[in-house]
Amino acid sequence: MKQNVQTLKGFRDFLPGEARRRQYVQNLLKKVFESYGFEPLETPALEYEEILLGKYGDEGDKLMYRFEDNGGRRVALRYDQTVPLARVAAQYQSQLPIPFKRYQIQPVWRAENPQKGRFREFLQCDIDIVGSSSPLSDAEIIACTIQSLEKLGFKDAKVLINDRALFSQLITRTAISEKELPGVIRILDKLKKIGREGVVDELGKMGFGSERATYILQTVESYPPTLVLQTIFASLEKMGIPKEKYEFSPTLARGLDYYTGIIFEAEIAGYTAGSVAGGGRYDNLIGIFGGQSIPAVGVAFGFDRIIEAMSQLDLFPKDLATAKVLVTVFSPELAEKSLEAGSRLRSNNINTEVWLDSGGKLDKQLKYADQKGIPYVLIIGPEEAEKDTVTLKDLQAKSQETLKLEEVIATIKGDG
Amino acid sequence: MKQNVQTLKGFRDFLPGEARRRQYVQNLLKKVFESYGFEPLETPALEYEEILLGKYGDEGDKLMYRFEDNGGRRVALRYDQTVPLARVAAQYQSQLPIPFKRYQIQPVWRAENPQKGRFREFLQCDIDIVGSSSPLSDAEIIACTIQSLEKLGFKDAKVLINDRALFSQLITRTAISEKELPGVIRILDKLKKIGREGVVDELGKMGFGSERATYILQTVESYPPTLVLQTIFASLEKMGIPKEKYEFSPTLARGLDYYTGIIFEAEIAGYTAGSVAGGGRYDNLIGIFGGQSIPAVGVAFGFDRIIEAMSQLDLFPKDLATAKVLVTVFSPELAEKSLEAGSRLRSNNINTEVWLDSGGKLDKQLKYADQKGIPYVLIIGPEEAEKDTVTLKDLQAKSQETLKLEEVIATIKGDG
Numbered sequence: 001m002k003q004n005v006q007t008l009k010g011f012r013d014f015l016p017g018e019a020r021r022r023q024y025v026q027n028l029l030k031k032v033f034e035s036y037g038f039e040p041l042e043t044p045a046l047e048y049e050e051i052l053l054g055k056y057g058d059e060g061d062k063l064m065y066r067f068e069d070n071g072g073r074r075v076a077l078r079y080d081q082t083v084p085l086a087r088v089a090a091q092y093q094s095q096l097p098i099p100f101k102r103y104q105i106q107p108v109w110r111a112e113n114p115q116k117g118r119f120r121e122f123l124q125c126d127i128d129i130v131g132s133s134s135p136l137s138d139a140e141i142i143a144c145t146i147q148s149l150e151k152l153g154f155k156d157a158k159v160l161i162n163d164r165a166l167f168s169q170l171i172t173r174t175a176i177s178e179k180e181l182p183g184v185i186r187i188l189d190k191l192k193k194i195g196r197e198g199v200v201d202e203l204g205k206m207g208f209g210s211e212r213a214t215y216i217l218q219t220v221e222s223y224p225p226t227l228v229l230q231t232i233f234a235s236l237e238k239m240g241i242p243k244e245k246y247e248f249s250p251t252l253a254r255g256l257d258y259y260t261g262i263i264f265e266a267e268i269a270g271y272t273a274g275s276v277a278g279g280g281r282y283d284n285l286i287g288i289f290g291g292q293s294i295p296a297v298g299v300a301f302g303f304d305r306i307i308e309a310m311s312q313l314d315l316f317p318k319d320l321a322t323a324k325v326l327v328t329v330f331s332p333e334l335a336e337k338s339l340e341a342g343s344r345l346r347s348n349n350i351n352t353e354v355w356l357d358s359g360g361k362l363d364k365q366l367k368y369a370d371q372k373g374i375p376y377v378l379i380i381g382p383e384e385a386e387k388d389t390v391t392l393k394d395l396q397a398k399s400q401e402t403l404k405l406e407e408v409i410a411t412i413k414g415d416g
Numbered sequence: 417m418k419q420n421v422q423t424l425k426g427f428r429d430f431l432p433g434e435a436r437r438r439q440y441v442q443n444l445l446k447k448v449f450e451s452y453g454f455e456p457l458e459t460p461a462l463e464y465e466e467i468l469l470g471k472y473g474d475e476g477d478k479l480m481y482r483f484e485d486n487g488g489r490r491v492a493l494r495y496d497q498t499v500p501l502a503r504v505a506a507q508y509q510s511q512l513p514i515p516f517k518r519y520q521i522q523p524v525w526r527a528e529n530p531q532k533g534r535f536r537e538f539l540q541c542d543i544d545i546v547g548s549s550s551p552l553s554d555a556e557i558i559a560c561t562i563q564s565l566e567k568l569g570f571k572d573a574k575v576l577i578n579d580r581a582l583f584s585q586l587i588t589r590t591a592i593s594e595k596e597l598p599g600v601i602r603i604l605d606k607l608k609k610i611g612r613e614g615v616v617d618e619l620g621k622m623g624f625g626s627e628r629a630t631y632i633l634q635t636v637e638s639y640p641p642t643l644v645l646q647t648i649f650a651s652l653e654k655m656g657i658p659k660e661k662y663e664f665s666p667t668l669a670r671g672l673d674y675y676t677g678i679i680f681e682a683e684i685a686g687y688t689a690g691s692v693a694g695g696g697r698y699d700n701l702i703g704i705f706g707g708q709s710i711p712a713v714g715v716a717f718g719f720d721r722i723i724e725a726m727s728q729l730d731l732f733p734k735d736l737a738t739a740k741v742l743v744t745v746f747s748p749e750l751a752e753k754s755l756e757a758g759s760r761l762r763s764n765n766i767n768t769e770v771w772l773d774s775g776g777k778l779d780k781q782l783k784y785a786d787q788k789g790i791p792y793v794l795i796i797g798p799e800e801a802e803k804d805t806v807t808l809k810d811l812q813a814k815s816q817e818t819l820k821l822e823e824v825i826a827t828i829k830g831d832g
Contacts, residue, residue, distance in 0.1 A: 005507045005705045008462055008491060013504055015511065016455035016518065023456055035762050037739035037769030037790070039432035040439055044537050045461065045493075045523060046424055046481075065462075067483035070527045075424060077461075088429055091421045095431065097787045099772055102432065107461060111486045121460050129772065136751065137772045238755040240763070289421045323453035335552065339654040346451050347656070353453030356515055356545065356553045371513045372453070 010112065010120030017373075020320045022123070025152065025306055026105055029125060032148045033103040036140060038127050041102040043084035049074035055083045055288070057257075063110045077109040081126050082285060082298075089130055090289035099132035105303075117273065117304065128298030130286050135228050137297050138262050138281060139235035145266055145277050145299045146245045152306065153315035156269030157276075160249035163226040163262050164280075167253070174216045180206065188220055189253035223250040228262060258282050262297070271309040277301045321373035323353040324412055328365045330381045332358040337380045341390060341405060345378075348409045370395060376412060426528065426536030433789075436736045438539070441568065441722055442521055445541060448564045449519040452556060454543050457518040459500035465490035471499045471704070473673075479526045493525040497542045498701060498714075505546055506705035515548040521719075533689065533720065544714030546702050551644050553713050554678050554697060555651035561682055561693050561715050562661045568722065569731035572685035573692075576665035579642040579678050580696075583669070590632045596622065604636055605669035639666040644678060674698050678713070687725040693717045737789035739769040740828055744781045746797045748774040753796045757806060757821060761794075764825045786811060792828060 007013055014022060030040075049066050056064070056079060065077040078084060081104045089100065105125045112118050127144060129137045142159055149157035167185050170176055176184055187202045194202070196217065203213035225233065225248050236246060246264075254263045261281030268276055279299030286294040310316055327342045329335045335358040342354035353374065355365050362379070369377050379391040384402065392408050393400040403411070423429055430438060446456075465482050472480070472495060481493040494500060497520045505516065521541045528534050543560060545553045558575055565573035583601050586592055592600055603618045610618070612633065619629035641649065641664050652662060662680075670679045677697030684692055695715030702710040726732055743758045745751045751774040758770035769790065771781050778795070785793050795807040800818065808824050809816040819827070 005467065005503050006464070007460055007507075008464060008485075008489065011460035011462060013460065013508070014456075014458035015504075015508060016457060019456035019458050022458070034738045035765075035767045037742075037767060037788075039738045039788075040430075040435035041432060042430035042435050042438070044423055044427035044429065045525070046427060046537065048422070048424060051421065062486075065485065069424075069481065070478075073424065087421050088431075091423075092429070092431060097784055101769075109461070121462065132772045134773045136745075136755075136770070136774060140770070140772060234752070235755055238752040238759075240756070240759040322450045322455045326453075329552075336650070336654040339552075339651055340656070343654075343656040349451075351451045351453060353517075354552070354556070356548045356556060357550045358552060368513055372455075374453070 008120070010114035010118075012119060012121070016322070020322070021307060021310075021316055022303075024316065024320060025303070025310070026125075028151050029148055029301065030103070030105070032144060032151050033127055035147075036101070036144050038101045038103040038144070041085070041088065041104045042106065043078065043081070043088060043104070045078050045107075046075045047078065047084065047087070049076045051087055051289075052076045052079055052083055056080070063112055065109045065111060078106065079110060080108055081106065081124050082128075083288075085126075085128060085130065086286045086288050089286050089294060093290065096130075098130075099137065100130040101127070102130070103127045117308070119304070123303040125301040125303045126298055128296055130296045131294055132297075133283065133295035135231040136235055138228070139232045139239065141279060141297050141299050142232065142246065142264055143236055143239050143241050145264070145279070145301075146241055148301070149266055149268070149276065150245075152310060154268050154276075154309070154313070157245065157266055158269070159246040159264050159266045159277075160252050161229065161232070161246055161262060161264040162249050162252040163229050164253075164259055165226055165228070165261070166220070166223050166250055169223070170216070170220065174212075174219050176216070184216065185253045188217070188251040191217075191251045217251075220250050232262065254278060254280065258285070260284055264299075268309050268313075271305075271312060273305060273308065275302065276305045276309055319373070319375055321375070323351045323372065323374045325350060325352045325376040325378055326365065326369040326372075326374045327352060327354045327378045327380070328362060329355040329358055329360065330362075330379065334380055334382065334385055335359075337385050338378075341378060341380060344405060345409065345412075348413070350409065350412050366393075366395075375415075378408065424536070426530035426534075428535060428537070432738070436738070437723060437726075437732055438719075440732065440736060441719070441726070442541070444567050445564055445717065446519070446521070448560060448567050449543055451563075452517070452560050454517045454519040454560070457501070457504065457520045458522065459494065459497070459504060459520070461494050461523075462491045463494065463500065463503070465492045467503055467705075468492045468495055468499055472496070479528055481525045481527060494522065495526060496524055497522060497540050498544075499704075501542075501544060501546070502702045502704050505702050505710060509706065512546075514546075515553065516546040517543070518546070519543045533724070535720070539719040541717040541719045542714055544712055546712045547710060548713075549699065549711035551647040552651055554644070555648045555655065557695060557713050557715050558648065558662065558680055559652055559655050559657050561680070561695070561717075562657055564717070565682060565684070565692070566661075568726060570684050570692075570725070570729070573661070573682055574685070575662040575680050575682045575693075576668050577645065577648070577662055577678060577680040578665050578668040579645050580669075580675055581642050581644070581677070582636070582639050582666055585639070586632070586636065590628075590635050592632070600632065601669045604633070604667040607633075607667045633667075636666050648678065670694060670696065674701065676700055680715075684725050684729075687721075687728060689721060689724065691718070692721045692725055735789070735791055737791070739767045739788065739790045741766060741768045741792045741794055742781065742785040742788075742790045743768060743770045743794045743796070744778060745771040745774055745776065746778075746795065750796055750798070750801055751775075753801050754794075757794060757796060760821060761825065761828075764829070766825065766828050782809075782811075791831075794824065 200213040259280040260283045263280035265275040266277040281297040283295045286296045327338045345352040377393040616629040675696040676699045679696035681691040682693040697713040699711045702712045743754045761768040793809040
């Protein structure tokens with residue numbers, strides 16, 4: 001029976017080429033996270049609905065995948081990794097080290113309207129420090145963000161940093177009302193996108209005359225960093241983070257509900273789709289299940305955006321192919337020679353495929369190597385078998401040599 | 417508001433200690449898979465219900481997590497990785513290399529009755545070769561299984577191999593009926609578990625006299641390997657797989673519905689909970705969505721069993737901790753010295769935590785290192801700061817030395 005086959009809208013298959021890139025990014029990120037002592041955490045895809053419900057606002061409740069399981073329990077699919085972290089912090093309180101430094105890289109599900117760059121299943125990639133209110137923790141999260149982006153190959157990444165505490169000064173210093181503050185902040189946050197004139201213009205729509213609007217903007221822009229920010233900048237310097245990698249940005253806001261202290265965002269020069277990482281301090285969220293306040297600071301990497309930015313900036317290694325060599329099979333009688341050669345290459349830590357048929361046209365085998373991006377092809381025909389040599393084809397250089405197997409091993413290893 | 421916090425029955429959190437072990441196993445397996453040129457594939461957690469329904473028998477339909485999404489679509493959570501592979505094979509037919517060698521390591525969900533070693537969310541770990549009917553592919557899957565178990569540290573792993581074709585000979589050679597065959601095979605499959613007498617006994621319950629039952633058993637046991645098996649064994653030898661790692665086992669059956677050719681199972685001496693990997697050739701499944709038959713052979717690793725067996729046999733490295741060193745902070749004034757030392761260690765590829773508070777009792781910091789399994793602690797007090805030295809504590813050896821930072825780096829690197 002022939003059946004209609006397709007994936008659900010907003011869901012994706014990752015075929016090997018794409019899956020390898022995703023693994024490459026995950027592996028590099030994990031390496032940096034672990035270099036700072038962050039440890040992996042995994043939580044289940046399904047939680048009791050009541051654990052997640054009401055934690056992400058009305059929008060979240062609407063977009064959440066929720067259903068009744070076979071046992072009549074109301075369950076929901078993971079919507080982010082922060083609420084599960086809060087559950088873990090409450091549930092295993094006595095077992096976790098304080099501070100608890102964890103990273104988590106798992107898919108989440110949101111029934112969003114699918115559109116460019118927005119999916120219903122996507123990978124979240126978070127690091128958080130739970131249980132420390134020290135600015136050293138803020139600095140570590142920022143340093144780890146900067147080094148992660150550097151490790152991925154982004155040369156012109158910059159982290160913009162602000163402290164939410166700054167905004168409260170606006171009320172006394174520019175005489176705006178508490179009620180007006182959120183609107184003002186939301187407009188200031190758009191400075192990079194809409195420019196100074198745009199900000200003054202939008203503040204105008206809120207009822208501020210252009211002189212007053214300009215004054216508000218100038219006041220914010222001229223704020224000096226808070227004491228916490230100064231401590232963080234000093235720590236970053238001591239940690240050897242170059243000054244051009246971060247910047248105080250007094251207009252940065254990143255929404256208002258969630259964060260309670262410093263906030264930051266990473267942008268990549270030449271990539272305009274948005275920030276590739278963002279985070280800050282949020283001292284009121286992790287405690288929700290335990291009934292006590294627990295300080296926390298963290299960063300979320302935009303995994304899909306990172307993949308997109310790296311593709312655009314050509315930062316993926318050329319030879320991410322799984323195998324370095326395809327050993328062809330010339331004929332049924334010579335198959336065993338190919339199997340032996342394959343094993344020798346593998347035991348020398350060279351990822352090697354052996355053609356999985358006892359014969360078959362060489363053309364077909366070469367095409368297979370080409371399709372999979374395998375850079376080298378090894379041929380063992382009757383002549384090579386007799387002289388105990390092999391022919392090594394370099395598919396990119398379109399060259400070939402007849403060599404001893406040891407020489408092949410040296411050549412390929414030398415090639416990285 | 418204090419809320420009740422728990423995970424759903426049959427679902428698990430993996431705290432860092434356990435999550436690291438799982439990562440360790442996954443990384444080693446991926447390395448072996450990639451050494452053979454297997455490539456990663458990822459498919460979505462949710463599929464259209466009709467893709468999965470009816471593919472796993474009545475039991476599967478019952479245990480599957482199925483629901484209606486917000487858009488009124490009937491959807492189901494991934495139940496295994498083979499049906500999604502079949503969908504991928506049909507959907508991307510023209511893009512995939514033939515043979516298509518993929519590995520896939522993703523969670524699946526089954527609403528089973530939770531019991532020891534059985535979970536509702538668990539990781540599947542599969543490699544398959546799609547589009548090749550060559551015994552070389554069978555041999556490669558078996559070789560890769562053996563080398564994977566070896567890489568994980570299992571010294572006494574053995575793969576039992578059989579060919580389903582053998583069983584059809586039973587009808588002519590022992591005069592049992594086609595109808596009796598499945599029952600007979602199911603009993604023969606239990607030989608390892610219930611012994612020869614048990615087999616004869618159970619055949620007796622089917623109506624075979626003890627003489628006839630013994631004859632049936634002896635007939636099967638005396639079967640020579642089929643031609644396909646002989647080719648596979650010859651290939652394994654050429655691939656350098658030691659003979660004691662595998663064994664022809666004519667009574668092995670592994671269920672009947674799914675497999676169409678060779679079948680195999682890996683067992684670990686000293687681990688009695690069951691086989692840790694199993695697979696075989698299944699030529700009728702991958703084609704279901706495309707309306708054409710596509711040959712395939714593969715193996716599924718029992719991820720949870722592997723973790724359990726490795727724990728029992730003590731095969732995990734002692735120092736799977738994320739960080740090698742904790743740099744303590746003596747006082748606010750000396751915090752910067754600790755930050756600098758931390759960065760230097762990290763830039764020498766030593767995973768390093770810096771205590772995230774500018775001060776705090778040394779006892780508390782040492783306890784933290786101990787709790788996280790961090791083997792070394794670095795102390796920079798006023799004396800050390802002045803002399804430009806550090807004190808390195810080895811927590812396990814309960815020893816300490818005053819050293820230059822370069823010496824610390826050499827010591828820790830030398831320790832692996």
